Amino acid sequence: MEPIQDLQWLLSLGTFLPLVGVLLMLFVPKKNVDLIKTVAVGTALATLAVGVVTALKFDYDQSEKLQYFTTNNWIKPIRATYTIGVDGISLPLYLLSMVITVLVMIYSWNHVPSPGNPKAFFILMLVLQTGMAGTFIAQDLILFFVFFELVLLPMYFMIGVWGGANRQYASLKFFLYTMFGSALMLVAFIALFVVTKNNASDPESANFTFQWFNENGPDVARNTAVWIFAGLFVGFAVKVPMFPFHTWLPDAHTEAPTQGSVILAAILLKLGTYGFVRIAIPFLPQAAVKWAPAIAVLAVIGIIYGALGCLAQTDMKRLIAFSSVAHMGFVMLGISTLTDLGINAALFGMVAHGLITGMLFFIAGSVKERYHTLEIKQLTGMLKQMPKMGWIFGFCAMASLGLPGLAGFWGEFPALLSAWSPSQLLVANGHEGLFRILTTIAALGTVLAAGYLLWLFQRTAMGEPAMAASDHGHDDIHDVNNFEWASWAPLLVAIVVLGIVPKLLLDLSDPGVQLISDIFKVSGK
């Protein structure tokens, strides 16, 4: 399948433009705050404009093909290449990363968290943007790895410098967990390369491009593949995060500044699930079949565990963090079915979770700013004190619990549906029963989700305000302000639009996903 090579420079431009902005900002004096913010937001907007052009020029009739594809030598001695391209699977995520960065920056305009220093804060966000976008366009394992890791340090500093009281512990935990995952992942990458190279009829043609692994990965002997998959699994599962590697997430989310939480939830977690869909599963299909039941079990444990965790929380932000564990559980359950429907649901779930949970963290940040606390007990009566905020929160809670008609539904429901009838290869291996049991348990998880979200909404938004405005140290509790409207409205609109017209995304991702799921169909049926 020949990739489409038009407008090759467009992706590189979109990915590296933020770094140009960083360079510019380095020359702006620290004191000139307005100019710093203008340059930063301007860069982000320009990047988004490039992203929009990318989306407009994208050939939607051939979304299974890589587009804007370009390949160049990069590190010759190890045969790593600079190969990039997007297809229907990565385009939504690529765009989402740009949208989220712009919105987060607009939100930051008058919300730079303590201890200030907007220059460093905005620079970090732009570097993050490059890392995130780059991960989604990389079509070479080494390039992928470099971008994947590029987000690590900025996020570490974002949590550690601008975070809450316990920020140092949280940021260290985040960093070490991720490092651990990526060290094993790197070893797995190299092992995969070495093994495919030694297997190949023409070892000299071996390289690190995804294409090479797509063609040669499936031939890796099953036992070897299972081990290499283990390394990939740990690397990606930490990032997702899957149970039992999730413990960094609640801490990181709770302590991170609002902006950090939003980026983390909306994009960074997706790097892990994207890795499964793009790398682990198509490169090592034999191992994927072996691992799928384990992944499914862990995913469902994550769903239930996350939900129970939510019920136990007394802090609003921590609760949302635990709900992420549950939601990512649904995504992983969809992926583990190895079916067209399941993986499509997962991709949809990734975007939906990005929009909805990103929104929830925005709200949590704004609530914290007004009430100076996120203790659920002290938040009652939000609807009375700031009705608009309260209703937006209610709307997002509904979306998050998977209300039909909103985006969240299309991630969860098809995932459950697909888990009921997993891929033929899994059925042939006698896993159908397991998946059916898991579906039932996961369905319970949706009930729990409705429980904890509605309960949260009820406790925080309804009733009489527990404290007068003055108790929170304010003259008044003001409702949603203009910067918030500007940064939230696009997300809210997207949640509704994708909820009503899921086709928009599904049509885009489906052709690419079919190529993956076809690997797992028993031939001849």
Place this chain on the structure above:
Amino acid sequence: MFAFSSPVIDYHALAPELVLAGGICVVLLVDLFLPDHRRWITGTLSGLFLLGALLPVVTLAVLGDDVRSSLSGDGVTGRYVVDNFALVLKALFLLAGYVVVLLSAHEIEEGGYYQGEYYVLLLSSVLGMVMMASSRDLVSMFVALEFLSIPAYMMAAWKKRDRKSNEAGVKYYLLGVFASAVMLYGMSLLYGVAGSTLLTDVGKAVTLEGDRAGVQVLGVVFVIIGFAFKVSAVPFHTWAPDTYEGAPTPVTAFLSVASKAAGFVGLVLLVFLAFPQARDVYRPFLWVMAALTMTIGNLVALKQKNIVRMLAYSSVSQGGFILMPLAMAFTGDAQEASLRAVVVYLIIYAATNLGAFAVIIAVSRKTRSGEISSFGGLFQYAPGLTVLMTIFLASLAGIPPLGGWYAKFGAFKAVLDAAGGWGYSIAIVGAVNAVIATAYYITVMREMWMKPVPDGDVSPIKVHGSIQAALVICGVSTLVLGVLPGLIAKVGAITDLAGSLP
């Protein structure tokens, strides 16, 4: 019957050594006639000579890829050569030496130390390293090693009135001499077996078979132990932290980068040329040493409160990552990959570690402290230094897109190329250690970015011009080598060592 015919000298090939030797004489002489307040000229001169010696290295590299024997004639051909490996490492030693001169300039002048002598010793030590890169013979290796070590013993004790510096020098000296003795004994055994000191001859003779197998094993082990001291591999590392802490910081930078690299060059030469058939001895030996070096270096580094001591243990553990591909040199088809991995690692590690020391020198000038806690709140009053230090530490930790990741990548790739249980197991050990290592690098980052300033003094740091230059050199190399590692093109041309293939 043993008529001596003088060897033919290839002056071009020998030019770097000749320039350095000339430099030593000139600096020594000039120093005699300089008034005290002008002694800094010796530093500038030394820097110029180091760069001057780089010129012939560059011309040799441009001229072509063929191997040149610097001396040729009866019984000397092939014992002292110039090949790609030698050129790359000579360039590394000269540049590292130059950066150390930059780092020393202010420090040595201000401390009222003997500047002229200091630079003479520094140049001599670099000369020894440059010689090591070309040596292909047990005797010339030994001479090179002593040439680079003896000046370093004195430099470690350069702060004459400081007891810790004295301790540093004495410890380094005693253990260094002990190591030399062990190595020399090993070399004599190898000579006894091979009847020749040429490394390739030794390589042919050391087969671990026949009735002299026991002697061969001893020879191999002793020689490796000797070099293990030099590269501070566990359990022969005990001198390193004390010496590093006591020595003047620029000297520490020199020891931990250049001197260590020279030791590794020696090990590479031995493993690739002298022991290719002795895999059953050196592989388990180096494997265990690599695993221990990484692990113990890391675990002890975690506990350090002093930044130089922490970097000392970090440098021990980094050494383990270099030993890792070396242990797998002749396993599977890892030969080329592991040779290249070692060289790349040495280059990137040099740029990064020298940079980290440059920051330490700049910061401790203000804080007058070596404690990690003295870096608290650095971001508030020295954001530039903080960002640079972050880059260097992250590179040491191996986080892309900074140089260190490619070094680690090369090491991992080499051992995985080797395949088999030996390779996979050490790769896992290495991966776990890479994570442990980030823990202590990140404590320093946390200190700089997130902690308050300990004494509340937020006056900016004035960074001396020469240190600035060093920071720029190291910072740019660390960044560029991480994004475009292919730039060290000559490394790609290193496929084998002169004489390693029949």
